[in-house]
Amino acid sequence: MTEHTVDAFHFGRFYLVQPAKGGHRSGMDAMLLASMVDGRGAIRVADLGAGAGAAGLAVASRLENAAVTLVERSTLMADYARRSVDLPENADLAGRITVIEADVTLTGKARVAAGLEDEAFDHVIMNPPFNDAADRKTPDAIKAEAHAMTEGLFESWIRTAGAIMKPGGQLSLIARPESISEIISACGRRFGGLEVTLIHPREGENAVRMLVSAIKASRARLKVRSPFFMHGENGHKFTPFVDDLNNGRTAYSRR
Amino acid sequence: MTEHTVDAFHFGRFYLVQPAKGGHRSGMDAMLLASMVDGRGAIRVADLGAGAGAAGLAVASRLENAAVTLVERSTLMADYARRSVDLPENADLAGRITVIEADVTLTGKARVAAGLEDEAFDHVIMNPPFNDAADRKTPDAIKAEAHAMTEGLFESWIRTAGAIMKPGGQLSLIARPESISEIISACGRRFGGLEVTLIHPREGENAVRMLVSAIKASRARLKVRSPFFMHGENGHKFTPFVDDLNNGRTAYSRR
Numbered sequence: 001m002t003e004h005t006v007d008a009f010h011f012g013r014f015y016l017v018q019p020a021k022g023g024h025r026s027g028m029d030a031m032l033l034a035s036m037v038d039g040r041g042a043i044r045v046a047d048l049g050a051g052a053g054a055a056g057l058a059v060a061s062r063l064e065n066a067a068v069t070l071v072e073r074s075t076l077m078a079d080y081a082r083r084s085v086d087l088p089e090n091a092d093l094a095g096r097i098t099v100i101e102a103d104v105t106l107t108g109k110a111r112v113a114a115g116l117e118d119e120a121f122d123h124v125i126m127n128p129p130f131n132d133a134a135d136r137k138t139p140d141a142i143k144a145e146a147h148a149m150t151e152g153l154f155e156s157w158i159r160t161a162g163a164i165m166k167p168g169g170q171l172s173l174i175a176r177p178e179s180i181s182e183i184i185s186a187c188g189r190r191f192g193g194l195e196v197t198l199i200h201p202r203e204g205e206n207a208v209r210m211l212v213s214a215i216k217a218s219r220a221r222l223k224v225r226s227p228f229f230m231h232g233e234n235g236h237k238f239t240p241f242v243d244d245l246n247n248g249r250t251a252y253s254r255r
Numbered sequence: 256m257t258e259h260t261v262d263a264f265h266f267g268r269f270y271l272v273q274p275a276k277g278g279h280r281s282g283m284d285a286m287l288l289a290s291m292v293d294g295r296g297a298i299r300v301a302d303l304g305a306g307a308g309a310a311g312l313a314v315a316s317r318l319e320n321a322a323v324t325l326v327e328r329s330t331l332m333a334d335y336a337r338r339s340v341d342l343p344e345n346a347d348l349a350g351r352i353t354v355i356e357a358d359v360t361l362t363g364k365a366r367v368a369a370g371l372e373d374e375a376f377d378h379v380i381m382n383p384p385f386n387d388a389a390d391r392k393t394p395d396a397i398k399a400e401a402h403a404m405t406e407g408l409f410e411s412w413i414r415t416a417g418a419i420m421k422p423g424g425q426l427s428l429i430a431r432p433e434s435i436s437e438i439i440s441a442c443g444r445r446f447g448g449l450e451v452t453l454i455h456p457r458e459g460e461n462a463v464r465m466l467v468s469a470i471k472a473s474r475a476r477l478k479v480r481s482p483f484f485m486h487g488e489n490g491h492k493f494t495p496f497v498d499d500l501n502n503g504r505t506a507y508s509r510r
Binding site: 177178180181184185196198200203204205206207210221222223224225226227255 | 432433435436439440451453455458459460461462465476477478479480481482510
């Protein structure tokens with residue numbers, strides 16, 4: 001295994017084994033995503049594209065009756081997830097975590113064979129990989145291709161989420177604001193009742209992230225909720241509400 | 256002419272003749288829409304679905320070199336617009352306002368014949384009528400139909416905006432947040448560089464309106480700007496920035 005770090009989250013309530021550099025290191029995005037899962041009862045949660053498992057472990061850490069399935073295609077990252085689950089510090093969670101090494105975009109029997117059964121989960125969360133290529137200044141043709149790839153990503157990931165989720169279940173995701181149209185399109189008739197929350201670094205600055213939740217088969221209309229400002233006017237400290245979400249002290253529940 | 260009122264806007268810098276009840280009475284939405292037009296030079300602005308002309312007159316009032324074309328299908332409302340232009344109090348603006356009684360959804364030669372020529376305008380503004388039917392609790396079929404009608408509206412209105420606008424021109428509109436996907440779809444490849452601003456009554460409350468601007472043929476990605484909160488925590492007074500926009504003291508320029 002390549003060089004790694006073991007990092008504390010939620011003030012040491014769980015730990016994560018992550019690559020020291022390269023790969024994807026988890027942080028704020030995963031914690032905000034995890035905050036969108038609520039519910040005291042015994043719920044089953046799937047974390048699609050789980051990476052080293054940050055969001056899924058954060059859910060299991062805060063909700064003691066949640067059983068979480070981490071779905072990750074990359075053997076490298078799934079290994080980190082398995083090592084995270086095996087850490088002695090995570091012993092309280094380990095029994096409620098399952099790691100599935102599989103591609104989120106599998107369909108039909110292949111998906112079921114991988115362990116992602118129909119209508120099995122109460123809540124599906126996802127933090128799909130950003131297509132950073134599209135950020136660079138590139139010729140229109142390459143940009144358009146990158147754009148098309150991203151569209152396909154939301155379509156296939158949200159299709160899987162819809163298939164493995166119980167009726168009335170909740171989808172929650174974190175993404176970049178420019179993906180809003182693709183996400184709404186992919187929700188289509190599979191999901192409704194979208195609640196969108198923009199995340200701005202500070203008041204006066206453009207949004208950098210967006211939280212979206214939706215309910216399977218709902219026909220309710222989209223709402224845009226009050227935004228989050230990560231920081232106050234001065235300094236780099238998180239605002240108290242964002243800090244609470246980041247540290248697993250509270251859930252960001254639907255209205 | 257039915258019962259009407261004559262209302263002062265921008266602290267009396269222009270006046271509007273409006274139906275006393277029924278029809279559409281203009282206010283905040285029109286003033287926020289008007290604030291999105293900027294530019295010191297001689298610009299041509301089209302106000303699609305102008306009603307009694309509130310937004311268009313507000314633009315002409317604040318920008319002394321702007322020539323504004325009000326486009327309104329309803330004879331009743333176009334009459335109010337013409338009477339507004341003819342008010343002695345609006346004498347300074349009257350020479351720069353044209354009223355066209357025409358359907359925004361006209362295409363091709365019929366549109367040109369109505370006075371809406373290709374690539375004629377620097378800026379097109381619109382405050383499309385809301386489909387209030389979709390707000391009521393109705394069976395899914397009726398809801399779906401209402402939804403489809405709204406989609407068609409943005410598609411046809413934004414198509415017209417694209418056709419009559421000069422290359423590099425700006426589209427600005429105010430709409431409800433739930434229309435965001437339809438608006439982005441209608442912009443398609445006609446418009447890019449979308450800037451979206453959500454408007455919330457207060458912090459902590461859902462957005463009730465959305466400002467969207469876009470540039471003809473731009474390929475730049477969508478941005479979500481810092482939101483507006485109309486009111487402070489207490490009371491019904493507008494926050495200073497919103498009050499400035501509402502009263503034509505400043506423009507809400509693109510970034």
